[in-house]
Amino acid sequence: MIHDWSRAQEQQARESLLAGAQRLHASGLNSGTAGNLSLRLPGGLLITPSSLPYDQMGPEDLVAIDHDGRLLAGTRAPSSEWRLHADLLSRRPDIQAVVHCHSAHATALACHGRGIPAFHYMVVQAGGPSIRCAGYATFGSQALSDLAVEALEGRLACLLAHHGQVAIGSSLEQALALAGEVENLARIYGLALALGEPPLLSDAEMDQVAAQMEQRQYGALSAGAGQAASLSSGAAPGSQSQGRPGLAGRPGLSRWATPG
Ligand SMILES: [Zn+2]
DSSP states (O other), X not given: OOTTOOHHHHHHHHHHHHHHHHHHHHHTOOOTTOOEEEEEETTEEEEOBTTOOGGGOOGGGOEEEOTTOOEEEOSSOBOTTHHHHHHHHHHOTTOOEEEEEOOHHHHHHHHTTOOBOXXXXXXXXXXXXXXXXXXXXXXXXXXXXXXXXXXXXXXXXEEETTTEEEEEESSHHHHHXXXXXXXXXXXXXXXXXXXXXXXXXXXXXXXXHHHHHHHHHHHHXXXXXXXXXHHHHTSOTXXXXXXXXXXXXOTTTTOOOSOO
């Protein structure tokens, strides 16, 4: 059992993460056993194991580790990218989940070291006016984790040069949805590039998009406030994914931390 979690809480987290891993696999965003996912736990994280095919994975195969990679529960080795997951979850208190995958179009751009600029307004979904591409470092290394943390500053997604993409969120569902959106944007950007460099939206235009999205989310949040309150009051102690105040669970939105 993980720290002071009840068996039921631990089982629920394992089933959530497994369902997320299976959704990632079914979405086609991944190839083979390459991707990995994690969910915040008190004192650490629950992460998918190393080199186990998703269709053979059960809840007991998921591994709980602390932020230094020490095993808290489980029998398998954690994903080789555990540093990336642990560092993001410890440096970003605004997030609950990390998704990493080698989706084809995002990875193709990343192989050219290209991020995704403000060519389309939906880029704002990733928390800023661009999706950066982190520099290259060997998979599983501290250097790769450091580069990803930097590229994700004020953002919810980034590409990894010659490697893949990372999406983070205030729930596993949001991180998975964003990984799909990043892949879609990368695909459209690739198509647009085939006709030449597309013109980009200005920072002012992207600011307006962010404001519009916030307003719509705030409206949805207000309209659903009664329901949200009853949901959060019914949440189990230690439940991590509900009732976050502010931008309806979009921690990076409107945070234009660094240009580019
Ligand atoms: Zn990878």
